[in-house]
Amino acid sequence: MTSTLLRAAALFAVAASLALSATATSFAETDSPAKSAIPRGLDPDTDSDPFPSTYKPLPSRPTAIVGAHIFTGTGSEIEAGTILISNGRIEAIGENLAVPAGYDTIDAHGEWVTPGFIDVHSHLGVYPSPEVQAHSDGNEATDPNTAQVWAEHSVWPQDPGFITSRRGGVTTLQILPGSANLFGGRSAILRNVPGRTVQDMKFPGAPYGLKMACGENPKRVYGSRDRAPSTRMGNVAGYRAAWIKAADYERKWDEYHAKIAKGDHADLPTRDLQLDTLVGVLKGKILVQNHCYRADEMAQMIDISKEFGFHVTMFHHAVEAYKIADLLKANDVCVTVWANWGGFKLEAYDAIEENAALVHKAGACVTIHSDDPNLTQRLNQEVAEALSAGRRAGIDIPEREAIMWITRNSAKALGILDQTGTLEAGKRADVVIWNKDPFSIYALTQKVFIDGGLAYDRHDPQFQATSDFMVGQSDGGTP
Amino acid sequence: MRALILSAAIAACVATPLSAETIAIVGGHIFSVGPAGEIASGTVVIRDGRIAAVGAHVAVPAGARIIDAKGMIVTPGLVAADAGLGATEVGEDDEAIELGDMTAGPGDGTRDLSTQAKGLTAAFDVQYALNPDSTVIPIARLAGITRAVVTPEFGFAGRGAQPREAIFAGQAAVIQLGRGTNPLVKAHVAMVLDLGQSGGEHAGGSRNAAVIELKEILGDVRSYMHNKAAYERNQTRALALSRADLEALIPVVEGKMPLLVGVQRASDIRMVLDLARSEKLKIILDGADEGWLVANEIAAAHVPVLLNPTDDLPADFERIQSTMENAARLDAAGVEVVVASEAENYRVRELRYLAGDAVAYGLPWDAALKAVTINPAKVFGIADRAGSLEPGKDADVVVWSGDPFEPLSQPTAVLIRGVEQPLTSRQIKLRDRYMDLNRPYPPQYH
Numbered sequence: 001m002t003s004t005l006l007r008a009a010a011l012f013a014v015a016a017s018l019a020l021s022a023t024a025t026s027f028a029e030t031d032s033p034a035k036s037a038i039p040r041g042l043d044p045d046t047d048s049d050p051f052p053s054t055y056k057p058l059p060s061r062p063t064a065i066v067g068a069h070i071f072t073g074t075g076s077e078i079e080a081g082t083i084l085i086s087n088g089r090i091e092a093i094g095e096n097l098a099v100p101a102g103y104d105t106i107d108a109h110g111e112w113v114t115p116g117f118i119d120v121h122s123h124l125g126v127y128p129s130p131e132v133q134a135h136s137d138g139n140e141a142t143d144p145n146t147a148q149v150w151a152e153h154s155v156w157p158q159d160p161g162f163i164t165s166r167r168g169g170v171t172t173l174q175i176l177p178g179s180a181n182l183f184g185g186r187s188a189i190l191r192n193v194p195g196r197t198v199q200d201m202k203f204p205g206a207p208y209g210l211k212m213a214c215g216e217n218p219k220r221v222y223g224s225r226d227r228a229p230s231t232r233m234g235n236v237a238g239y240r241a242a243w244i245k246a247a248d249y250e251r252k253w254d255e256y257h258a259k260i261a262k263g264d265h266a267d268l269p270t271r272d273l274q275l276d277t278l279v280g281v282l283k284g285k286i287l288v289q290n291h292c293y294r295a296d297e298m299a300q301m302i303d304i305s306k307e308f309g310f311h312v313t314m315f316h317h318a319v320e321a322y323k324i325a326d327l328l329k330a331n332d333v334c335v336t337v338w339a340n341w342g343g344f345k346l347e348a349y350d351a352i353e354e355n356a357a358l359v360h361k362a363g364a365c366v367t368i369h370s371d372d373p374n375l376t377q378r379l380n381q382e383v384a385e386a387l388s389a390g391r392r393a394g395i396d397i398p399e400r401e402a403i404m405w406i407t408r409n410s411a412k413a414l415g416i417l418d419q420t421g422t423l424e425a426g427k428r429a430d431v432v433i434w435n436k437d438p439f440s441i442y443a444l445t446q447k448v449f450i451d452g453g454l455a456y457d458r459h460d461p462q463f464q465a466t467s468d469f470m471v472g473q474s475d476g477g478t479p
Numbered sequence: 480m481r482a483l484i485l486s487a488a489i490a491a492c493v494a495t496p497l498s499a500e501t502i503a504i505v506g507g508h509i510f511s512v513g514p515a516g517e518i519a520s521g522t523v524v525i526r527d528g529r530i531a532a533v534g535a536h537v538a539v540p541a542g543a544r545i546i547d548a549k550g551m552i553v554t555p556g557l558v559a560a561d562a563g564l565g566a567t568e569v570g571e572d573d574e575a576i577e578l579g580d581m582t583a584g585p586g587d588g589t590r591d592l593s594t595q596a597k598g599l600t601a602a603f604d605v606q607y608a609l610n611p612d613s614t615v616i617p618i619a620r621l622a623g624i625t626r627a628v629v630t631p632e633f634g635f636a637g638r639g640a641q642p643r644e645a646i647f648a649g650q651a652a653v654i655q656l657g658r659g660t661n662p663l664v665k666a667h668v669a670m671v672l673d674l675g676q677s678g679g680e681h682a683g684g685s686r687n688a689a690v691i692e693l694k695e696i697l698g699d700v701r702s703y704m705h706n707k708a709a710y711e712r713n714q715t716r717a718l719a720l721s722r723a724d725l726e727a728l729i730p731v732v733e734g735k736m737p738l739l740v741g742v743q744r745a746s747d748i749r750m751v752l753d754l755a756r757s758e759k760l761k762i763i764l765d766g767a768d769e770g771w772l773v774a775n776e777i778a779a780a781h782v783p784v785l786l787n788p789t790d791d792l793p794a795d796f797e798r799i800q801s802t803m804e805n806a807a808r809l810d811a812a813g814v815e816v817v818v819a820s821e822a823e824n825y826r827v828r829e830l831r832y833l834a835g836d837a838v839a840y841g842l843p844w845d846a847a848l849k850a851v852t853i854n855p856a857k858v859f860g861i862a863d864r865a866g867s868l869e870p871g872k873d874a875d876v877v878v879w880s881g882d883p884f885e886p887l888s889q890p891t892a893v894l895i896r897g898v899e900q901p902l903t904s905r906q907i908k909l910r911d912r913y914m915d916l917n918r919p920y921p922p923q924y925h
Contacts, residue, residue: 130793130796130799132796164792326916340825340826340828341826342826343570343614343615343824343825344570344823344826349569350906351825352906362916373792373794374790374792377789377791378836381832381836381886384886384887388887388889392889393910440887441838441885441886442838470799473793
C-alpha cells in the first residue's frame with residue numbers, strides 16, 4: 001500500500017513537472033539547500049532533465065481555417081467547420097464560428113483537416129539518410145541491457161527524413177533505439193520542426209519511453225556471440241534479473257533521500273544510469289515501449305510487469321495483437337502495428353491486414369506506426385489500408401474513428417494526450433490541411449502547422465525546409 | 480527415360496489452363512489497357528481460359544457464367560515486376576542485416592532467390608525452385624496481382640562475410656499466380672546485374688572495377704561462343720567464368736536477353752546507356768532514382784525503367800536527388816515506366832498503392848495503370864499473353880469495388896487464365912479463426 005501511495009505521489013510530481021517544464025526551469029535551480037553541495041549529476045532526483053528542451057514554436061499569427069471537412073481525432077467529424085488558432089493553441093473548433101477581427105483566414109472549403117500525425121515508432125535521426133555506417137547510431141548492440149543509452153544522443157537533426165515526414169503530416173515523433181537488446185534505451189519525443197540541436201526539437205515535458213524488445217532480435221544478436229540470451233527463455237530471465245536489480249537500486253536511493261530529509265547523515269549511493277532508467281519505469285515516469293510481435297510473448301511481458309509493479313504502455317509491431325485483443329483491453333495496454341508488413345521474419349508470419357480493426361473492435365487501444373522513413377510519409381494510407389481490410393471482414397469502422405490510430409491513441413500511448421493528438425480547444429495547434437480526403441491515395445498535405453506555426457506549405461517556396469546535407473548538392477545542372 | 484517423358488507430359492498438362500468455363504463479366508467500367516480502351520460500361524467474355532471479346536456491345540454467350548460488375552472497375556491483372564513471389568516464404572529481416580547477424584540462415588530454407596555458391600553467377604536461375612504452394616502467392620492475388628517477375632538477388636553473405644564477388648545475380652523468370660497450377664510462364668526473361676554502388680561492392684569496392692569486369696566477361700562470352708569446340712578441347716585462354724555462366728550470357732551478348740541493371744546515380748545511368756550502346760546490349764534500368772535528371776537520354780535510348788515511385792530520400796550518396804516526381808518526369812519524357820515495389824513477402828500487395836502514389840505526384844492515371852500491367856508485360860516478353868484485356872490473351876482479369884489504386888477499394892473477383900481464384904489466404908483464415916475470442920473451444924479448433 002505504502003509503495004502504491006509513493007508511486008501515486010511520484011506520478012503527481014511528474015504531472016507537476018510537466019506543467020512547469022514549458023518554462024524550461026532547470027531542476028538544478030530548484031535543488032534543496034541540503035543537496036546543493038553535491039553536483040546535480042550525481043543524484044538521479046536532482047538530474048531528471050539533464051538535456052532540457054530548448055524548443056521554441058515557429059512564428060505564428062492568429063489564424064482561422066474555414067470550411068474544411070474536419071476529422072477532429074476525438075472520433076467525430078465536422079463536415080464544414082472552422083478552427084481558430086491563437087498563441088499556438090487551438091482557441092475554438094466548430095461549425096459556424098465567427099472569425100474574430102485580425103485573424104488570417106484560410107479558405108479551406110473542399111479541403112480536409114486532421115490533427116497533426118504522431119509517428120510512435122520512428123528511427124529518424126538515429127538511422128538517418130544517407131544510410132551510411134557513420135550515421136548508423138540506432139542500436140547500441142554491445143550488451144543485452146543498454147537502458148542507460150538515450151536515443152536523443154544519437155539523433156542527427158539534419159536527417160532529411162524529418163522534412164519528408166513533416167510533408168506527410170507528421171508533427172510529433174517518438175524516436176526509438178533499435179531492437180537488438182532486451183533493454184534498448186530511452187526514446188526521445190520530438191516536435192517535427194527543424195532544429196539546430198536535438199534539444200531544439202524535444203517535446204517540452206513529454207515523458208521518456210524505454211525501448212524493450214522481445215523475441216528473435218535479442219536472442220539472435222547475443223546468441224550468435226555465444227552469450228545470453230540465445231533463447232526466448234533467456235530473454236525472459238534477462239528482463240526479470242534487471243527488474244530485481246532496479247528495485248534494489250530504487251530502495252537504496254529511497255533510503256538515502258529519507259535520511260537526508262530527516263536531517264540524518266547518509267552516504268551518497270553511486271548513481272547508475274542504466275538502473276535510473278528502469279527505476280523511472282517503476283516510478284511510472286518512463287513509459288515502456290516494447291517491441292513484441294507474438295501474442296504469447298506479449299502475455300508474458302504483461303505478467304512480468306505485474307511481477308515487478310510497472311505498466312507496459314505499448315507493444316510495438318504487435319502483429320499478433322488480434323489473438324489477444326481481450327487481454328490487451330483488460331490490461332489497458334496499447335499496441336502499434338502496420339497494415340501491410342509481415343512475413344519478413346518468422347515472428348511476423350501471422351501478420352494480418354485486419355489486425356488494427358480487430359483490436360479496435362475489441363475496445364483496446366491501437367495505433368499505426370511506420371518504423372520506416374518512407375512509410376512515415378504516408379501514415380494516412382496505412383490507416384486506410386487497415387480500415388479497408390477491416391471492412392472486408394465486416395468490421396465497419398468509420399473514418400473519423402480510424403484516424404485516431406495515428407492521432408489520439410498515439411498521443412495517449414506517448415503520454416502527451418493533454419497536449420496534442422486531437423483538435424480540441426486548449427491543445428497545441430498541430431493541424432494539417434489536405435487537398436482531398438486523407439483516406440484517398442491521392443490526398444496530399446497542403447499546409448502543416450505545428451504549435452500554430454506554419455511549418456510546411458506545399459505551394460509556398462518559403463516553407464520548403466531543406467537539410468544542411470542537401471545544401472549545394474548538384475542536381476545535374478538542371479536550372 | 481520413360482519417367483522423364485511422363486513427367487514432362489504431366490508438366491505440360493499442368494501448365495495449360497484448367498478451365499474450359501465460359502464466363503462473362505458484365506456491366507463493369509473497363510480499363511482494357513489495349514485497343515478497346517476505356518469502356519464506361521462493357522462486357523469481357525472469357526472462353527477456354529482466354530479473352531474472347533471485350534466491348535460495350537458484346538453479346539453474352541449462351542450458358543456463360545455471369546460475373547456482375549455493375550458499379551465496379553475491371554482491369555487486367557497486375558504484374559509485379561522485381562518480386563520474390565514463389566521463391567521466398569519468410570524473408571530476411573533488415574534489422575538483422577543491419578546488425579550483421581543471420582545466424583538462422585536466410586529464411587530457414589524458405590528463400591531461394593540468391594546463392595553464395597562460388598563459381599555460379601549468370602547461370603543462377605530462379606526457375607527450379609518456384610513453389611506454387613507458397614502462402615505469399617494468395618496474398619498477392621488478394622491485391623489483384625496475377626503475374627510476377629521473379630528476380631534473383633545478390634543475397635546476404637552472412638555475418639562478417641565479404642559481399643559476394645559476382646556481378647550477376649542470375650536470371651529472372653515470369654510466373655503466373657493461378658491456384659494449383661505450374662507457376663512458370665517463361666524463364667530467362669532477364670539477366671540481373673548491379674552496377675553503381677552495389678555493383679562496385681560486388682566487384683571488390685569500386686564502380687570502375689564492376690564495369691571493367693563486365694566488359695572483360697562480355698569479351699570472354701563472345702570468345703567462348705565462337706570457339707566452343709576449342710573450349711571443349713581445353714584449347715582456349717583462361718576465361719573468367721564457368722561454362723554454365725558463359726552459356727547463360729550468350730543471349731545477353733546477342734542482345735536477345737535484357738540486362739536488368741541496378742543503377743541509381745545520374746552519371747551511372749549515363750555510363751550504362753553508353754555501355755549498352757557500345758556493347759550492343761538490350762537493357763532495363765532498375766531503380767534509377769536519379770533517372771529524371773537524364774530522362775531525355777533514357778527516352779532517346781528507348782530503355783525502360785523499373786522504379787519505386789516512393790523512393791524520395793537521399794538514402795545513399797548515389798541517390799541524392801531522389802524525388803516523388805521521378806515516375807511522372809520520366810513518363811513525360813517518353814520513358815516506358817514500370818512501377819515495381821521490390822517488396823518482399825506481404826508488402827508485395829502494395830503495388831497498386833505505389834501506382835497511386837505516383838499519380839498523386841503527377842503521373843497520369845492511365846500511365847500508372849500501364850506501369851503495373853502492359854509495361855512490365857512488354858519489358859519481360861509476355862505481352863502476347865498478358866498485360867491487357869485483348870481477345871486471344873490469357874484471361875487475367877480483376878474486378879475491383881472501386882479505383883484499384885485506392886486503399887478503400889478491394890478486388891471482388893480475380894481471374895487467372897480464365898479461372899476465378901478464391902479470395903482467401905492463410906492470413907484471411909487466421910483472421911477468421913480469431914474473429915470471436917469468446918467461443919468455448921480455443922481458436923485451434925476453429
